[in-house]
Every structure is written in structure tokens, then in C-alpha cells.
Amino acid sequence: MACSKIQKDGTGARDMVPAMDKLYDLMHEKHVFINYSQPEIEDISKAVQILLTRLIGCYNNRNGRFVITKFVPGGSMVEKTRIWENQQGPMIEFDFLVLLQYRYEAQHVGYGCPGHLKLLNFKTARGDDGKYTMTEEELRADEVVNEHNSVISNILEDICKKNTNCTVHACGCDVKCSDVVCCSDQTSNSCATFRVDTGSGWLEFEGLEDETKSFLKPIIMKWHSNSQTLIKPKISKEIDIVETSPNEIKIMADFIPGFQFSRSRIPELFECNFPKFPNNVQEPDEFFLVPKLCPKQHPTCWRISYCASEVQSMTSTHQKHRDAYKMIKVFKNYALENTILSTYFMKSVVLRHIDHCEADGPEMQPCLTEMLEYTYKCFKRHELPHFVLGHDLFENRIFFQNAKQEEVFLKNFKQLVSELKKDRFRRFLTEEGKKTKKSLQIKDMLQRIAKLLTSHRQF
Incomplete structure (x- = not known):
């Protein structure tokens, strides 16, 4: 995907916008x-x-x-x-x-x-x-x-233990803290401090x-x-x-x-x-x-x-990296429930991506795809290095109840990455789809993603 050729300015090139960026825009409009x-x-x-x-x-x-x-x-x-x-x-x-x-x-x-x-x-x-x-x-x-x-x-x-005879200021003022925090504003129902x-x-x-x-x-x-x-x-x-x-x-x-x-x-x-x-x-x-x-x-x-340092890296990087991280959080909170993609694990994935990103366009989907592809490889080799300290975040952690669950999870995770790379999800957000309510479009997309990343639980 040639990221630099994609525009998000409302022109005819708008249809070239990747599906995850369109989904992000829909959720932004719905104040997610x-x-x-x-x-x-x-x-x-x-x-x-x-x-x-x-x-x-x-x-x-x-x-x-x-x-x-x-x-x-x-x-x-x-x-x-x-x-x-x-x-x-x-x-x-x-x-x-x-x-x-x-x-x-x-x-x-x-x-x-x-x-x-x-x-x-x-x-x-x-x-x-x-x-x-x-x-x-x-x-x-x-x-x-x-x-x-x-x-x-x-x-x-x-x-706010109300005391009408209160003469001692609440903590944080110049007066030494008393055993009971009093209201410095006697006329208020709440402690002013x-x-x-x-x-x-x-x-x-x-x-x-x-x-x-x-x-x-x-x-x-x-x-x-x-x-x-x-x-x-x-x-x-x-x-x-x-x-x-x-x-x-x-x-x-x-x-x-x-x-x-x-x-x-x-x-x-x-x-x-x-x-x-x-x-x-x-x-x-x-x-x-x-x-x-x-x-x-x-x-x-x-x-x-x-x-x-993590805050400094996240706030000084390109907005598309933060958007990709927010999309992962959306998957976790709305589509996957209790997913193994914890935000603590994924923070190391995001920080690593920021250092390795080669996508030259403003689109978020290539970044999201690379983050998830790297995460898939980590699950496959049973190791996720902490980006800063280097130790294995997966050590002594059990994610699957049996080998079948792991096999199905990895297969579907790989399919998700493949469909993101080929932008297969874009067909669900076509011009015809715009006639559907935005919340229903979001629901349909997240449910498709959730099915790929949670179906292993039935085994």
C-alpha cells in the first residue's frame, strides 16, 4: 500500500483511505x-x-x-x-x-x-x-x-467534617495540619481545599x-x-x-x-x-x-x-502511532472483552514500532498492521521483549488452556494481519455502507475482528 499517495481531504482519493482509518474516523465522529x-x-x-x-x-x-x-x-x-x-x-x-x-x-x-x-x-x-x-x-x-x-x-x-466554629485552615494552607480536616470556607457545603x-x-x-x-x-x-x-x-x-x-x-x-x-x-x-x-x-x-x-x-x-520516558516518546511521535494504539484499545474494550492483548504488553509493541516505522504517509492502518504483525510473531515464539528493559513480558504467563486454543488463535491472528495488509475490510465500509447508521457500521466491523481473535475460546 503506497501510504504517501492516499489523501484524507475529501477528494476523489477519499475512497483510497484504508478501512481502519475510515473506522477510526467513524468512531471519532461518535466520540469513542x-x-x-x-x-x-x-x-x-x-x-x-x-x-x-x-x-x-x-x-x-x-x-x-x-x-x-x-x-x-x-x-x-x-x-x-x-x-x-x-x-x-x-x-x-x-x-x-x-x-x-x-x-x-x-x-x-x-x-x-x-x-x-x-x-x-x-x-x-x-x-x-x-x-x-x-x-x-x-x-x-x-x-x-x-x-x-x-x-x-x-x-x-x-x-469536610463540618464545624461551624472552625478556625483552622484545611491541609495545604500555611497553617499546620490538624487532626481533623476542617472547612476553610464555613459558608460552603464542601471543603474549600x-x-x-x-x-x-x-x-x-x-x-x-x-x-x-x-x-x-x-x-x-x-x-x-x-x-x-x-x-x-x-x-x-x-x-x-x-x-x-x-x-x-x-x-x-x-x-x-x-x-x-x-x-x-x-x-x-x-x-x-x-x-x-x-x-x-x-x-x-x-x-x-x-x-x-x-x-x-x-x-x-x-x-x-x-x-x-514513555510519555515523552508517545507525545512526541506522529499522531498515527497514537491512533493505532487507540484502535488496539478499542479492540480490547469493545470487541474482545478480556483479551490477552493487554495495554501493558502493547505499550512495548507501540514503542518498538515508533522506532522502526517506515510508513511515509499519514495513514494509521499500516502502523496498526505492523504492530499486530509483530505481536503475532511474539505469540508464536512465546516471547515479547520489554522495549526499554529487554526482559520477556510473557515469562511465566499462560494464555491458552490447551494446544488447540493456541493453534486457532495464531491462525486467526495471522488471517487478521493478512486482511489488514490487503485492506480486505474496506469492502465493508463502501459508499453503499454509508447509508447504514455509523454505530452499526462500527458494530459490524468490530464484531468481524472479534470473531477472528476470540473464536479459540470454544476449544
Whole structure:
């Protein structure tokens, strides 16, 4: 396919646009993808950062063991690749890495599983003989997270305990944090510190997510719209799309605690071979450790993260690469249900593609095809290298219940790639097809793709 010869300007060459690009356009018109230029999205994003900054002020006043030095935005909201997920109610999720610094202790790192390190804590304690000794302990991810969650939970539970005689400012102000968070605005029904008003609506804290089985519990907020200008799709299980303008939106924020270390100080941990970074980003001098366990579930393993570099690569690359990544998310959320194409796996596929892309046109489909073709090869050889760190993301993971399932999956995945290469799906989005409702065209296309990638489950 000669990408450079295809136009998307509404001229006669419009019929040459690949099927996946047409499908993307249809879903864009039906607001399946979050529109970052909408004022409400801009206000929500700003309000989330303001609320979390205020929360950090309160957190640091309450926690005697460690402080939050800063938080690092990551994930699809800052990369601008988020889609409206198929939820019962409207929901937007943000991702933040919260960097911790212990007040009176020192941290170091040790060897862990591939892609992971151990986090070591050094304490100086005075013994019965009056002498000071240093002890070493391995920091367990779950214990650090539980302590982190406990502090945040206590803060959120104390928010807006109404006190008409309140004279103490809420946390985040210059006044030292009290045991009870009070309302600095006595005339308001909401605590002024833990509510942010904007031109299009207001945002407030609700608490921690209790339904998740993971020990990582997101912070829950609620957006109240004054303007109701935000358009999102309400998508049924049958993929019928109805556009809505919600007056309330659930906001989730992963507020994951982690630590930052300098790469140059511990080259031996990487066997003197520093990770490979995308060509379009500058190599960072530091890396992060986040409490996400290794495949073997070792409680002292912390995952190595270069989330800031990933964001830099995703935001500085061509839009077609982000569009292809969003299409993969659409397959996962609307067509495949619980597919093995997890966004964590596919992020490495996308970053690799950005470095290898040779398509010279603006069309997204050639990029999507190459990403899926590479993914097929990884499943076939049972190995998916992490793009930055190089370790196998498929290690110790089981995707199929038997050999027949794997055989059928690989056969159909190969057929999907072949049909994308030959642009066979375009015949389902012809001029005649335009007479059909856009949501039905989307439904028909996604169901065809889902059949190819889920039929192995019957065996």
C-alpha cells in the first residue's frame, strides 16, 4: 500500500483511505475517543492536578515516616491515547507515580527478577548498650502501599467534617495540619481545599476505591458538570452507540507510591548495559521503582519504570502511532472483552514500532498492521521483549488452556494481519455502507475482528 499517495481531504482519493482509518474516523465522529480539546476535559485535568497537589500537602503534614517529593503524570490521559471505556457509567482514569522520600532512613536497591529490583531500607538504631548500629531490611511492596493507602484514607475520611466554629485552615494552607480536616470556607457545603471549581464544573474527592482486588487502590473523585458540553458514547454490549452529555463523571486516579534512583550510581545492576530508549527521547539519568510484583509474585520485587520516558516518546511521535494504539484499545474494550492483548504488553509493541516505522504517509492502518504483525510473531515464539528493559513480558504467563486454543488463535491472528495488509475490510465500509447508521457500521466491523481473535475460546 503506497501510504504517501492516499489523501484524507475529501477528494476523489477519499475512497483510497484504508478501512481502519475510515473506522477510526467513524468512531471519532461518535466520540469513542476522548477529545482533549474540549473545555471540560481541560478543566477536569487541571482540577485533578490541583486536588492531588493539595492532598500531598496534607499527606506530608500527617506522615512521620516519609514525604511525597512530587508526582509524575503518566498513562493515557497525558499521552492523549485514552478512549471512553465500556463502563456502566462515564469514567475517566488518570495515572500518577508518587515519589516517596523517607525522612530518617536511606534506600538502596538490590538484584531482583528480570525487569524488577529489590528495594532495601537502611535504619540506624540505638541498641541497649548505647551504640548505634545500622540494620538492613527488604521493603515489601504491599506494606509500603498499605501504609500509603492508610494515610490517604484517613485524610479523605476526615474531609469536610463540618464545624461551624472552625478556625483552622484545611491541609495545604500555611497553617499546620490538624487532626481533623476542617472547612476553610464555613459558608460552603464542601471543603474549600478538597473541591476545585472551574468554568465548566467542579471536582471533589470521594475516597479510595474499595472494589479493586489489588492492593493498589485508586483515589475516587467526582466531576460535576455545569455546562454539560462533554460528549461521550454510551455503548451497549451490542456495540450500539448513543451519544450522551453526562452531568456527573467518575474520576479515578492511580496514585501509586514509588522511589527514584540514579542510573549512573548502580550500573552493575544492569550488567553495565543501560536500557534501550526510543530514539525520539533523551536518555534519563534516573529510573523509578513501582510496587508492581514480578510474575513470580515475589513480595520484595519492585518493577523498574521509565514512565516519564514513555510519555515523552508517545507525545512526541506522529499522531498515527497514537491512533493505532487507540484502535488496539478499542479492540480490547469493545470487541474482545478480556483479551490477552493487554495495554501493558502493547505499550512495548507501540514503542518498538515508533522506532522502526517506515510508513511515509499519514495513514494509521499500516502502523496498526505492523504492530499486530509483530505481536503475532511474539505469540508464536512465546516471547515479547520489554522495549526499554529487554526482559520477556510473557515469562511465566499462560494464555491458552490447551494446544488447540493456541493453534486457532495464531491462525486467526495471522488471517487478521493478512486482511489488514490487503485492506480486505474496506469492502465493508463502501459508499453503499454509508447509508447504514455509523454505530452499526462500527458494530459490524468490530464484531468481524472479534470473531477472528476470540473464536479459540470454544476449544
